[in-house]
Amino acid sequence: MSETRVNEEEGKKSLNFIELIVENDLAEGKNDGRIQTRFPPEPNGYLHIGHAKAICLDFGIAERYNGICNLRFDDTNPVKEDVEYVDSIKEDIQWLGFQWNQIYYASDYFQQLYDFAVQLIKEGKAYVDEQSSEVIAQQKGTPTQPGIESPFRNRPVEENLDLFERMNKGEFEEGRMILRAKIDMASSNMHFRDPIMYRIIHHPHHRTGTEWKVYPMYDFAHGQSDYFEGVTHSLCTLEFEVHRPLYDYYVDQLATPGGYRPRQIEFNRLNLTYTVMSKRKLLQLVKEGLVNGWDDPRMPTICGYRRRGFTPESVRNFINKIGYTKYDGIIDVALLEHAVREDLNARAPRVSAVLDPVKLIITNYPEGQVEMMEAINNPENPEAGSHEIAFTRELFIERDDFMEEAPKKFFRMTPGKEVRLKNAYIVKCTGMKKNDAGEIEEIYAEYDPMTRSGMPDSNRKVKGTLHWVSAENSLPAEVRLYDRLFMVENPSEEKEKDFHELLNPDSLTILTNCRVEMELEKAKPYDHFQFQRLGYFNLDPDSGKEGRLIFSRTVSLKDTWSKVKDK
Ligand code: ATP
Ligand code: MG
Numbered sequence: 001m002s003e004t005r006v007n008e009e010e011g012k013k014s015l016n017f018i019e020l021i022v023e024n025d026l027a028e029g030k031n032d033g034r035i036q037t038r039f040p041p042e043p044n045g046y047l048h049i050g051h052a053k054a055i056c057l058d059f060g061i062a063e064r065y066n067g068i069c070n071l072r073f074d075d076t077n078p079v080k081e082d083v084e085y086v087d088s089i090k091e092d093i094q095w096l097g098f099q100w101n102q103i104y105y106a107s108d109y110f111q112q113l114y115d116f117a118v119q120l121i122k123e124g125k126a127y128v129d130e131q132s133s134e135v136i137a138q139q140k141g142t143p144t145q146p147g148i149e150s151p152f153r154n155r156p157v158e159e160n161l162d163l164f165e166r167m168n169k170g171e172f173e174e175g176r177m178i179l180r181a182k183i184d185m186a187s188s189n190m191h192f193r194d195p196i197m198y199r200i201i202h203h204p205h206h207r208t209g210t211e212w213k214v215y216p217m218y219d220f221a222h223g224q225s226d227y228f229e230g231v232t233h234s235l236c237t238l239e240f241e242v243h244r245p246l247y248d249y250y251v252d253q254l255a256t257p258g259g260y261r262p263r264q265i266e267f268n269r270l271n272l273t274y275t276v277m278s279k280r281k282l283l284q285l286v287k288e289g290l291v292n293g294w295d296d297p298r299m300p301t302i303c304g305y306r307r308r309g310f311t312p313e314s315v316r317n318f319i320n321k322i323g324y325t326k327y328d329g330i331i332d333v334a335l336l337e338h339a340v341r342e343d344l345n346a347r348a349p350r351v352s353a354v355l356d357p358v359k360l361i362i363t364n365y366p367e368g369q370v371e372m373m374e375a376i377n378n379p380e381n382p383e384a385g386s387h388e389i390a391f392t393r394e395l396f397i398e399r400d401d402f403m404e405e406a407p408k409k410f411f412r413m414t415p416g417k418e419v420r421l422k423n424a425y426i427v428k429c430t431g432m433k434k435n436d437a438g439e440i441e442e443i444y445a446e447y448d449p450m451t452r453s454g455m456p457d458s459n460r461k462v463k464g465t466l467h468w469v470s471a472e473n474s475l476p477a478e479v480r481l482y483d484r485l486f487m488v489e490n491p492s493e494e495k496e497k498d499f500h501e502l503l504n505p506d507s508l509t510i511l512t513n514c515r516v517e518m519e520l521e522k523a524k525p526y527d528h529f530q531f532q533r534l535g536y537f538n539l540d541p542d543s544g545k546e547g548r549l550i551f552s553r554t555v556s557l558k559d560t561w562s563k564v565k566d567k
Contacts, residue, residue, distance in 0.1 A: 358440055
């Protein structure tokens with residue numbers, strides 16, 4: 001159902017600037033009409049929703065133009081990378097609904113890249129520099145001032161070949177020397193001022209073990225990997241725009257003029273309000289125990305959103321709505337919440353749950369009687385059918401649905417007033433019992449038997465409708481409510497403040513005393529529900545492990561985005 005909805009929306013939308021470029025390349029007959037993209041994550045963390053934006057584009061372009069999209073792990077820094085991340089990345093891409101053609105690793109090309117580096121040394125286009133990284137940085141110059149050439153820049157080819165080989169044998173410690181491209185220390189593009197190609201790393205690699213002691217830099221690996229694979233359109237985020245001339249420079253050394261060549265196109269990153277979108281910072285949250293792991297439902301990771309109850313369709317619809325541009329900005333998280341609300345409204349069955357229960361006794365209802373009331377599963381979708389909910393003399397309602405002395409506009413339960421119990425009867429509150437501390441212990445009401453749903457008096461005008469569950473015929477549950485992880489709209493901009501000070505101390509509320517209707521006994525992990533009047537929830541996978549029902553609130557019912565939009 002939502003599958004077709006996604007496609008219809010995609011079809012109607014006009015082309016984004018990348019699709020226009022692709023269509024133009026096809027029209028010009030470039031690369032024999034072949035379209036090939038790749039999604040190139042570094043396996044140094046879990047994917048976040050920003051990556052979902054790149055995934056939808058990389059796989060989306062391939063799908064739209066009958067091309068292929070490969071998954072390539074950009075595993076050029078063994079210190080930070082791990083197979084745990086490789087596995088999670090695969091799972092998250094598939095959950096979003098995409099399938100790669102092949103899986104590659106930048107490490108597949110270590111030999112080819114090494115050979116290419118040797119070729120550049122032989123051509124006098126690369127040299128081994130023995131200066132410290134500090135000195136090299138100082139010599140870089142500024143965009144308006146040329147850099148200073150290294151004293152090692154003109155060392156003989158034979159010496160460079162020998163040193164590079166020995167770097168890779170492990171003869172030198174890390175940082176002792178590097179291999180640099182010999183391009184132009186006066187270039188107006190800083191990335192051309194003899195960029196680093198290789199550095200020494202002694203840490204074992206998660207795939208190649210201790211085979212290599214030199215590892216290529218991103219700029220020396222990415223374009224060439226694209227080239228070796230046959231990528232036609234290499235899509236990445238705007239910060240790589242200034243790297244593009246270097247990308248082209250290395251590809252120029254490999255490609256035949258007029259023949260196949262990959263091209264890099266940049267688009268704006270996704271940033272969301274009240275969160276951070278960098279693996280480094282997300283890793284810090286996990287490592288310091290500030291959240292409960294990568295899939296904590298407060299995290300902007302794909303697995304976090306999955307656990308929180310977001311659907312792949314809602315994430316894709318959101319990405320589709322925000323589009324692709326050349327300008328960086330920050331997107332209101334309310335837009336993402338709007339997308340999940342819209343999707344769950346169409347698919348989530350309506351059930352009853354009481355988060356902060358107080359007992360309501362229907363004093364004129366026979367003791368021991370149980371009536372099964374029909375509850376419509378989804379008013380948006382007649383095909384979803386209905387289920388039954390037990391009505392009994394003792395019920396639970398929300399504590400804040402009752403007020404002893406209520407203001408005029410309080411249309412919930414208060415002595416002397418009538419209120420409707422959803423799918424059941426109209427009841428009139430007759431009083432309550434308080435404990436010594438003045439807290440309400442029980443509320444009393446009388447029901448009108450002629451007002452059962454479907455009966456003649458059921459249409460009687462009463463202003464409020466409350467949700468409820470039977471006291472005996474309901475189940476205990478834990479409910480977890482989430483709020484934004486950071487208190488400020490754009491934590492990454494608050495450079496002078498410590499990241500810890502910006503965290504919202506109330507981002508997680510755990511309610512352990514909730515009651516849910518019996519229907520939820522059948523719920524499976526990740527199943528979605530609308531708890532009437534409260535929001536969308538899903539069953540947390542911890543439920544199985546801990547042998548009790550645990551629900552996460554995906555999103556509340558109130559749509560702040562629609563309000564913003566309509567202003
Ligand atoms: P981070 O800065 O969060 O660590 P990254 O860019 O280092 O992210 P990679 O694993 O290198 O992460 O990214 C894989 C792909 O995802 C790249 O093409 C990158 O441009 C893209 N990407 C990363 N973050 C975002 C984002 N916030 N929005 C859109 N695309 C992104
Ligand atoms: Mg990166």
